[in-house]
Amino acid sequence: MSTVERAISTTVEERRGAVSSLALSSLAARTKDVMVMTRRNLIHVFREPMQLSDVTVQPVLFTVLFVYVFGSGMSLPGGASYTDFVLAGLLTMNLVTSSMGTGVGLATDLANGIVERFRTLPMWRASALVGRTVSDLLSAAVCSAVVAAVGLVVGWRPGHNVWSVLGGFGVALLFSYALSWATACFGLLAKEPEAAMSVGFVVIFPLAFVSNALVPTLHMPSWLRVIADWNPVSSVTATVRDLFGNPNPMPPNASWPVEHPLAAALIWSVGLIAVAAPLAAFLFRRRTTD
């Protein structure tokens, strides 16, 4: 009986706690909900070997494979180092593919009963969505660090100072965050997590490969080069190369995004968030209302 009494007495204190948190501004309450959801997703990353390998094994594998396999047969204009050239590309490619995790994660949440529980709680409903993108951003940061570390081991050397290099990582992470919102929309439209995954592959893989990430666009057929030059992945990669101080071969009479990679990368990223975030919020609301 004493356990029950104790349970009742602490409950009174908790009630007070609940009231005081209600008195906080709704922004603070929402931030807290997002943090709780973020923490939940990060626990998932460590429990799910697949998710963990996306941010650890995959970047190591990609970096080593491309540097040694592609690097052995690739000669760049001016004899620049392929390792220095490709690292920024591997960074964006890893971040672009790992951004699929947002859509798959949301589709998985919706397929499980947990969202039903959330719907009965006095929480900010969109925190499930925002928390997912925040935890994926943190995973992307870990992924970036792994790429950089492996890069340094295999001989990548940035030519600019540390602040410029960090700026490069910042641009790449901003784009990956924006892309997370886009894959969130796919995940919310998909009936099952597997469907979110396959839609992701169909959209994300061409996006990652038809770009300047792994090879210069110089020698591509002209129609493909137009696509590659306007591909946001190319703009982000070119920006990161410039900020890293790594070789960034530029084709003659280039199109606007190639001439202004930073502006293009920022426009793409901000524009994608501006479109995809409200759309994802709308889709999430629709999926969790009946």
Add this chain to the structure above:
Amino acid sequence: METHAVIEAAGLAKHYGNVHALAGLDFSVERGTVLSLLGPNGAGKTTAVRVLTTRTVPDGGRARVAGYDVAAHPAQVRRRIGVTAQDVTMDGLLTGRQNLQMVGELSGLSRRAAKRRADELLERFGLAEAGGRVAKGYSGGMRRRLDLAASLVADPPVLFLDEPTTGLDPTSRAEVWGVVEDLTNRGVTVLLTTQYLDEADRLASRVVVVDHGRAIAEGTPAELKRSVGGARLHVTLSAEASQETVVSALAPYVAGTPRLSGGCVSAPVNGERGLATLVVRALDAAGLLVDDVEVRQPSLDDVFFALTGQPAAEEVVA
């Protein structure tokens, strides 16, 4: 003027396509009592709970919980309710403790308070040992207990339990019943849905029988059982016997005329102490040998048969 009703449903309607999950359901639950919605699968019980717990918007009718309209003030309602849904709604990749803590924080508790509350509930639900393990590995009974614990994290004054014992083994079932009884003793208002008449009988002070989205009967469990005719005695004799021998032997113990077919006797009875013993002795004195004696409590099917003249039909609702 308002009554003391904590949960009120008036003319609730909801259809999915052309399936009418709710077709004008009315009921109310007084403060501190347990009301059971009793009905077969597809009767509309779960839809009713979904509407009252702000997860489904009704097409028609009104519902109030703890003084707030569920459609107009869902956030106010959510602060006052605990819900155990029919399907398990826990995060399988989190431990039991992490699940409860998360629910606590999302219910507005501070991180420390949520931790403490999680530990209390794990202790109370016999999950203290398992609290550090991932919920995916829990047995069905443990998961259900964790779900129940999660619905109590914020100590809500109103609790919704949607078929909390369906699919549970008898031991886990008895545990869940114990928890509900404990909560009722503490003044929590409970809406419980069930397919089992014995469960409603054990836990609820009032029962609403639901069929095709509307209430077809309402009363105390005793009233309901009386309307069905209460328990029945079934005796299997070793050999055929004459009608008058059986009737005269059993007359003092049964509540109506016994029916005899082949070697089987059936009759309505009042739940008297030692009934089976008395019946066997009386039949033995009349020179009859008995193979089997059973006193059967009425089931949901019996209730439905008595109320509608049809067995409880299962309907699939999307």
